[in-house]
Amino acid sequence: MKSSISNEEFYAGLQHLPKPQYPFPDFIHPDFQQQRQEYYDWIDREYTFHSQEAREKHKKHNLTDIAARGCPFLKTIDELRPLANYAANGAMMDDYLDRCTQEEMNEINSCIMALLTGEDLNEPTDNGLFHQFWILRQNALNCEMPEHLYKKFVRSIRNVLQGYADEKVYYRSNKIPSFAVFSLIRNETSGVHPFCWYVAMQKNYRNLPNEVLEHPHILRLHMLCSLMIGIHNDIISLPKELSREEDTMNLVKVLQQEHNISIHDAYMMALDIHDNYLNEFLVLHKNLPQFGKWQEMAYDYVQDLGIMVAGVYAWHTNDTTRYVNGGYVEGEYISNEKSK
Structure with a gap:
């Protein structure tokens, strides 16, 4: 990436193209300001291995707002903290480790999972991302997160971390994957x-049994949420990722290569794919399986999944610092292995 480019070069006309839209209301947790302040304190205390420039940029990104907007109905800030920790620490870790190897990422992931599962109960002695994941577990225990939900939460974090490791192969080789491989990783x-x-920590959804929460219909809705947010993130971050050749894991770049089309046409194709996922989400929401006495609660839970998707997008659209020209935090981790 050039050290400095003009806004005209950076946006390349993309800012005037249509954007995703959601038919869900927008909320934010009432304690989001307090959670922000705790986040600023994390950065000053835990992230001293980052440069001062990186720490100040991360403060402006207000990454804990992703949690505050995604799960606005959590009863207390105690319940918000584990998710805010995951959202903010996960994003900052991803930035910092931008160019590490797959092997290094796998080693880091093993340490993180040992802390989250309780396999390693020892508090890390140094500050940083490992200590924050240890704190995440303490926060989850403190807010009395039900064990069955915590296990699902941690298991899904394991898969996120595995995805981070798998995408390193494409970053380091400056290779754009096929759409099929990209979709799996993304x-x-x-x-x-x-x-x-x-989301099941909100309201009374923690009472939903596994027959509901792990029903294939509900799991498909989870996947649709993931794919929609992945696409709207790729759309918003596209100017940044077009200005950095090695940022290959973006749906628009994938479609451009796969179909040999222009960036504009690939962008519009990505938006169409997003909208098809949104339409499928709405159809599946209206046509839930028969869950007996849990029917109304299951319907409301899916509605709040939609609010979560819209909330994460609201963070993206309210943020004016992370994906703008010069706003992104460059990876500062120094790999032990030379670039391949």
Whole structure:
């Protein structure tokens, strides 16, 4: 990426193209300001391995707002903290480790999962991303997150981390994957499946049995949430990723290569794919399986999955600092392996 480019070069006319739209209301958790302040404190205390420039940029991104908008109906800030930690720490970690190898990412993932599952109960002695994942587990225990939901939440985080590792192969080789491979990886790296399980922490959804939460119909709705958010993230981040050749994991770039079409046409194709997923979500919401006494609650849970998707998009559209020209945090991790 050039050290400095003009806004005209950066946006390349993309800012005037149509954007995703959602038929769901927009909310934000009432404690989002307090959660922001805690996030600023995390960065100052835990992220001293980042440069000062990176830390200040991350503060402007207000990454905990993703959780506050995605799950606005959590009863207390205690319940918000684990999700806010996952959203913010996960995004900052992804930025920092942008150019590590797949092998290095797998090693890091193993340490994180040991902390989240309780296999490793020892508090990390140094500050940083490992300590934050240890704190995430303590926060989940503190807010009395039901064990069955916590296990689903952690299992889905494992898959997100695996997706991060798998995409490193394409970043480091500067290779754009096929649409089929990309879709599989992006379904995880959008980071949405943990959010889908955490939506069940709201209202009385934690009472929904596994026959509902793990029904194939509901799991398909989870996947649609993940794919929609992955696509709208790719659309919003496209100017940044077009200005960095090695940012190959973007749906628009994938479609451009696969169909040998212009960026404009690939963008519109990506938006069509997104809208088809949205239409499928709405049809499946209206036509849930028969869940007996859980029918109304299951319907409301899916409605709040839609609010979660719209909430994450609202963070993207309200943010004016992360994906703008010069706003992105460059990866600062120094790999032990030379670039291949």
